[in-house]
Amino acid sequence: MLISIYLIAITAEAMSGALAAGRRNMDMFGVALIAFVTALGGGTVRDMLLGNYPINWTQHPGYIYITVSAGLFTMVIARYMRRLHQLFLVLDSLGLIAFTIIGCEVALKLDYEIPVVIMAGLITGIFGGILRDILCNRTPQVLRHELYASVSLVVALLYLYMQHKHVHHDTSLLAAFSVGLALRMSAIRWRWSLPVFSYDPARWDD
Amino acid sequence: MLISIYLIAITAEAMSGALAAGRRNMDMFGVALIAFVTALGGGTVRDMLLGNYPINWTQHPGYIYITVSAGLFTMVIARYMRRLHQLFLVLDSLGLIAFTIIGCEVALKLDYEIPVVIMAGLITGIFGGILRDILCNRTPQVLRHELYASVSLVVALLYLYMQHKHVHHDTSLLAAFSVGLALRMSAIRWRWSLPVFSYDPARWDD
């Protein structure tokens, strides 16, 4: 199940990368590259930080084709994205949750300590979007908007707690996806957000 | 031959990095660092992605001197860059082609599959320029302008096809450089470009 959701996840992330590239008027090549980086960048950064070589996508060239195709396909269907907006948000959230769990599992298998495992989950979940925004020269949205990164953190903590309590793996997955999706959708629906830190050195200092 | 062209390539890339730093009014140190990153960053990212340690330039400290010197030297001759513009474009294109071929060769030697080999060529070719633009806080030019990244892709495909067909190595190099240079120069001359994806969420959606 996690594999099918992973494939949906990289497709959704690739599409979000393509849309961001389109806002910067990039050419087809830029769209394809940013789709690829958005979808696979989080896992790549995780593998590089954990020394987990060879890096995942280099062993599954199919992922390159999927993300590049999803990016280029987004150019064609961009005009219908408004109608698909709700669906897109759900897929994107499923992606965030799947990435987070996979990131935790990779770090667990490598015997890292729990705080590092949580960081690995978070990084897998959110760094694709951060790299997308860096490449598109904008401040990373996941660090500013709604409960995006926080959902990743909650999912990681919940999943690890259930693993620790030896809850059956499928049950853990189901619980993590349910809670994560409910939290994310509620945050979007009712505009929940974390406290924002606004630091204006002109008002206070430098 | 590839080595001499590589040295020309890192010099040209270092100079392009220095010019970009100059547009951001950086100090000597910033100029030197961005020259270094622009010239050697593509190969560094490739080596980190492929797990190809030790990273190339750490075994050839001379490359540090060359790129830093080229960057600082560019500060001195900046006022003559207009007259050298055509020459500079040729050197930059030679660099792109050389980087691409070297990137493919490194990944081939490590037995990666063909799609990964092509990605390695592309990344070596274009990521120096992408890192340069990220450090200078601008949207990566190679993802927007003319056939830059596409030249890298064509060169990678052509070179790998000829390797596959057991064409003599020197012949492959000559063909890859000729086709790549002709394509890049034509693209600049006649302003060829790939289709651009302009996504305006205000017009369609978000």
Place this chain on the structure above:
Amino acid sequence: MLISIYLIAITAEAMSGALAAGRRNMDMFGVALIAFVTALGGGTVRDMLLGNYPINWTQHPGYIYITVSAGLFTMVIARYMRRLHQLFLVLDSLGLIAFTIIGCEVALKLDYEIPVVIMAGLITGIFGGILRDILCNRTPQVLRHELYASVSLVVALLYLYMQHKHVHHDTSLLAAFSVGLALRMSAIRWRWSLPVFSYDPARWDD
């Protein structure tokens, strides 16, 4: 001694990351993440470049807690930062010097050649701040302002020279910290800076 200064250093760097995040109105999560990246990013990039796995902070989860806490704590005391400004600059300089020396030591232990050792010191010293500025979508300040990166270079050269001359380790540290701090404070006090390269292609060329 280096360890205690290191802990002060990552705290000061985390706080500078949090302040930069506050200028971009990031939420608590963004503040915590950027604090973490600013404090530990330089060492992380160094370890990835040198192939020095496992990466330092993954073996010391306490560093994650320290930097995240320092970041969040900064949100609380932001209004008093003006009064703490001088102290903050001293801590930040101590951090720069400590990071530089530690970076050199790591590369020395791995038997890299001297130019690479110097690069490792510089990268450890300044890349946290560069990553902070990339994540906050601004041109890296360390490449533009005062003698920041240059202090790192002077400290690296001085420290390596003394190591080469078999000066006692404590004496080397004391000298490196004294010279580095004096240089940095003087640069701030009298606004010393390196020559700036301003390249305006409209005036000259492109």
